[in-house]
Structures are given as structure tokens and as C-alpha cells.
Amino acid sequence: MTSGIDEFRQESIKKLAKISSEPLREYMELFSAATGLSKAYALTNIFEVNSEKIKNFRLLEEYIAQRCLGMPLPYITGTKGFWKKDFRVTTDTLIPRPETELLVELILSEHKRKNLKVLDLGTGSGAIGISIAEEMPDWTITATDMSLLALQTAKINSRGLKNINFVQCFWLNSIGASFDIIVSNPPYICRNDPHLENLSFEPRIALEGGEDGLSPAREIIRRAKINLVEKGHLYLEHGHNQRDDVVQILREHAFFKINSYQDLAGHDRVIRANS
Template sequence: MMDSTENPLPSTVAQALAAAVALGVERLDAQLLLLHALGRAPHDRAWLLAHDTDTMPEAAWSVLAAHLSRRLAGEPVAYLLGSKEFRGLDLHVDARVLVPRPDTETLVEWALQCLEGRAAPRVLDLGTGSGAIALALQHARADAQVDAVDASADALEVAEANARRLGLPVRFAQANWLEDAGTGYTVIASNPPYIAAGDPHLPALRHEPTSALEAGIDGLDDIRQIVRQSPAHLADGGWLLLEHGHDQAHAVRQLLAERGFAEVQSREDLAGIQRCSGGIWRAVK
């Protein structure tokens, strides 16, 4: 936290933003945290420009300074704000769940394409976390029966609270992947842990739950289990869609093909990286 005995308190909104950036916080993060401290919505960045000469309340600066210190220590902005936008939905998030990433919207878009032309489809989201995937699918397809599971009771509390607040009838259950899952799903979608143990990127993610990030020596342990078990729970012609690491597309496609999935393919995220892979299950006649 800034020491006011050495640094005068910012007197205007513009000075507060400049002070935040000077501390080393990225400008967008600083803007979001400043808006939060001022009681403004995170999408109201234009307000900062229109009110840059407004007085910066001392109480708001105290809140901002505390959040800046936590951000500089690596805590995600979404945890500090208490929310994250995902495909138009405002999701409440905290340290019990991963912060939803824009990359995961690729998985949601693909799932929605797979549901086109299917009346009242059944969908299963594995490892739901904040509920982002399940809630986005339910929001887009009100006629779908969307189920979501997570092994973490803490994560399910967050997801269920989001569903209640958004008025979306997703059905949640605590389970380890496909344990006790139903059958006949049109789509099974998952953003499982896929980071290899010892990956150098893990320390930067230390504020997020490790159990939702790490998956064995090569990062594929959970994906292997999902690929192996999913056919018993898919309808004939149902799709299994998986998010994975930036360099895992080939390995995941190989796992799907070896298990007997057809039309195995990958989809790119907004950065042009093959971020999701999936295939269709054809029941043996």
C-alpha cells in the first residue's frame, strides 16, 4: 500500500489512475480497480475520461491502494472485483474457482454449433468451476437440459449462486468427472485441468485453485479419463468437446481417435491457437 507520509494522496481521479500505473499495474487493470473503488461498473471506462478532474475521495483511494497491493502480488483482478464477464454473463468469482478465460468461449461456441437443430438437447459440463460453460449454454439454449458437475463442493457453491442470481436452471452435482453421470447427452463439454506438474507457468497462477489447473506429469491425466469414460454417457451422434493447452491439440486428437471418436478435429481461439479438440461418438450397430 502506498505510504501517504511519503506520497501525497491523489486529489483527482486522473491522478489516482496515474499513481496506479506508476506502481506497475497494467493500465486496464488499474482502470477496472479504480472504477470498483469509486463504485462504478467495470464497463464504465469512458466515465473515467469524462470525470478525470473529479475529486478522488480519500476512502476510495484507501480501497484502491489496498487492491493495487494485492494485484502487484499476483492476485487476479477478477478476485479483487468479485466478478468476471463471460459471454455476456456477469459471473461472481473468488479464490474457490478459476477465473473464466475468453479462450473458453471458443468451447461454448463450438458446443452451440453442435446443438443446432437438436430439440431439447441434453448437455453435461464437467468440472464446471464458476459455472461459466454450463450457464452460458443454458442462457443461449433455454430449451436444453444442462447438467454440471464438479468435484469441489466450494466450486459448486459459487456455480449454484451464479445460477440462482442469473435465473438459469442448470442442475449441479458433486462428482469426480463422469462418476454417477447419466446417459444420452448430446454434448459433453469440459475445460479440465491440463497443466503439467512442474510447469513454469504454475507459480504465476498460485492464487487460483491448483486442483483445477494441474493434471499429472504431462497435463493429460484428466483428459484421458474423460475421453475413456465419455462414450458410455453420450447419445449416438453426441459430441465430446475438450479445452486443452496451447501445445496439446495433437495429443488430445490422438486420444480421441484411439478411443474410437469420429470427425476428430480442433478449433482455434481468438489468438489462432488450437485451444479445443473434440469428436463425435457413433454407437456400434
């Protein structure tokens, strides 16, 4: 069995190299998810011992096969790191992206007042709302999504937090309250973008933003004007080429102090504005 696992590991890493630039790291993550053992064990011959471990070996084989079919790693392992913790993800939630952390970072650095009310629209796995709720225990966060299945996952991710509640609704429909801050990473890919056709695993409703990709942003901006307190703050993530269009929509709805921010790759990614 010892040489068997060595061989299996080498073969798996070779297969993963065809679809990933980090095959060893991915092998270690898949190994850890299949066995419950730390990633370091992936480099040992742990499977030589008993039948329980051989069962895990079969699961690992299955995970490698799924990955080779193109399933994103977090959908196989069931988790993705975002801000300061691992979030549970399923194929009903978008996998939180590192660039979205910019929204959390901006909100936390720009607001120090106590007892603020924050609305996270299209919360998915809960990544934005939960990260803010954990950092600011005296703030109250409302997190919404149209997907009940996504909300179920977000609720699991929020376990133990008392300052966040979840509402199923379409953008701001049935949201009556006023908020100090509204934040959203809405779907923003154009309907005809070829990337959408190649998506086999991520939920289309999390990504497709209508004909020009801006339908969700338009709806959110229109309604945010009503649901923000006077001089409240709106933070929106957008596609790298959508900054000018989003600024235009904000101006049309009389938002002011409009600022644009770039992600770590240098792409325009987030806009904040006052109502």
C-alpha cells in the same frame, strides 16, 4: 483533497504500469469496484467530498496494493466477463479465459435441435454451462465440479436459470444419465510445468493435469464413451501442443469425426468428436 486524489491516481497508474500493459484501464476497474461508481468517475476528483468517499479511497488503496502484489484483477474486483455477461469469480474458481468461449460458440453453432441434454465437466465459475443454458432455454444442462466452493459460486452465477443443475463429483463418477453433448475445459498443464510454481492465486486443481497434463482428458474421454448417446458429441479444450495426443486418445476409444479448432491466437485449442 483534490490535488491529493490527482496525485494518488498518477502514482497508482505508475505502480500498475509495472505489472500491467493497461494501467489506466486497470485503475478505472479497481476504482469502480472499490467505490461502486462508474469507471468514468475514476478520472474525476470524486473523493473531495465526504468521509464515506474517503473510506472508499482506503479500499481503493488496498486494491491497488493487492494488484501490485500480482493478484489477478478479476480476483480483486470479483468478476470476469465471459460470453455475454459478467461472472462472479473467487480464488476457488479459475478465471474464465476468452479462448474457452470457442467451446460455447462451437456448440451453439453446431446444434439447433430442441431439448438436448448437455454435461459441463469441471464447471468452475459455471462459465461454459451457464452461457449455454442462457442461450438455449429448452436444453437441460448438468454442470459438475469436484470443488464444492467452485460450485457455490457457479450456483450464484446461475441465479434465475431453471435449466441448469449442479452436481459435485469426480469427472463422471456418479453421473448415471446419457447426454447428447459433453463439454469440458479440464486442467491440462503438466505437473512439472514451471508456470504452475509461479501461481500464487489460481487454484492448482483447476490447472494441473497430472504428469503429462492429459490425465483428466483421458478419464473424461474414457467415461464419455459410456455417458454419451450413440453418435453423441464430445467437446474438449486442450493445451496448444496437445492436439495430436488428444486425437490419439479419442481414436483409442473409438471416437470418430474428430475435428480440431484453433483459438483467436491461432493455437490448436479445441477438439470435437462423435461417440
